[in-house]
């Protein structure tokens with residue numbers, strides 16, 4: 070990515086017009102990652118821009134199979150499908166059979182991606198250093214090098230499949246530790262073939278079911294989605310360590326079980342934030358907005374007090390004046406949550422970084438309900454789980 074395409078990217082994100090997500094993908098992985106980060110920044114971007122950018126969590130341009138499988142050792146496999154099941158922002162997934170007869174999937178990272186990404190990161194850092202040399206004030210307002218280093222760190226993590234295995238092991242161990250304390254009987258994980266996996270290849274058990282993405286619009290029972298809330302909510306609200314990328318392509322359903330796949334990103338929040346959120350939703354599920362406002366303020370790393378809080382609480386009530394009894398189709402929970410955080414930030418609160426993985430989760434969950442059962446009154450259906458979460462004991466990470 071050169072200076073021109075970087076400026077073009079900024080113009081698309083900040084320009085106020087609908088960003089062109091195909092163009093962004095063509096700019097490469099770094100551009101996609103920068104755009105994805107901005108998809109969550111409702112605190113300074115418009116909601117329409119955020120929603121368009123959030124499509125970049127899924128959309129991807131495929132790569133040729135011969136390129137994708139160029140460096141794969143084919144010896145352990147008796148067959149590998151020619152057509153990939155899916156394309157990721159960092160690689161591709163194929164169905165295959167092991168010589169021993171088991172059905173598996175192979176996920177491969179495209180090696181060239183890493184080189185280009187590293188080159189782009191280095192170029193962008195040089196650009197920022199240059200700009201900051203002439204405009205030192207800029208570094209005081211925002212920290213572009215810090216942001217790039219953050220993107221660099223987690224993308225390099227994603228480009229190393231050992232991290233996905235580590236994420237899988239972490240979530241699995243939390244499941245093992247907690248399954249006797251809380252009902253997690255509908256959660257499963259595919260087996261990973263560690264001896265066949267490496268930084269660039271991951272082989273795992275083939276799940277003969279469908280992804281949530283494939284069934285959401287047709288044969289998804291709303292009760293199954295509620296089951297997902299029950300499971301993912303326990304990780305988010307009680308443990309505070311959770312699947313950090315819970316979109317419908319990363320969830321599979323088979324034989325009454327929900328499978329967590331693609332575990333490269335793990336969300337982590339402090340006990341204050343996770344229990345604060347639970348208290349917030351507890352109040353929201355009974356439409357007690359005064360208590361909601363207090364709970365949100367308690368969740369913040371820096372809270373507000375006195376007149377500032379009163380003004381915030383008033384605005385909060387106004388924001389939620391159309392919320393009571395509405396279905397997800399009528400009032401979007403994602404939009405409300407984004408506006409809530411925006412209001413909090415503009416009123417002087419600040420939240421820990423983990424807040425963004427929570428927003429991302431809620432955005433995905435709400436989006437799934439919207440596709441499956443737009444008539445649902447999600448907040449009211451959540452009440453039973455909130456009571457369960459409150460009563461549940463857990464073993465943390």
Ligand SMILES: Nc1ncnc2c1ncn2[C@@H]1O[C@H](COP(=O)(O)OP(=O)(O)O)[C@@H](O)[C@H]1O
Pocket residue numbers: 154155156157158160161162174176259273274275276277280318319330331
């Ligand atoms: N174990 C599996 N069994 C069956 N299909 C799978 C499995 N793992 C992945 N897939 C399919 O491949 C897609 C992409 O896999 P995923 O691990 O999410 O990689 P990505 O990083 O590309 O998102 C999934 O949405 C699903 O359709």
Ligand SMILES: [Mg+2]
Pocket residue numbers: 157318319331
């Ligand atoms: Mg995925």
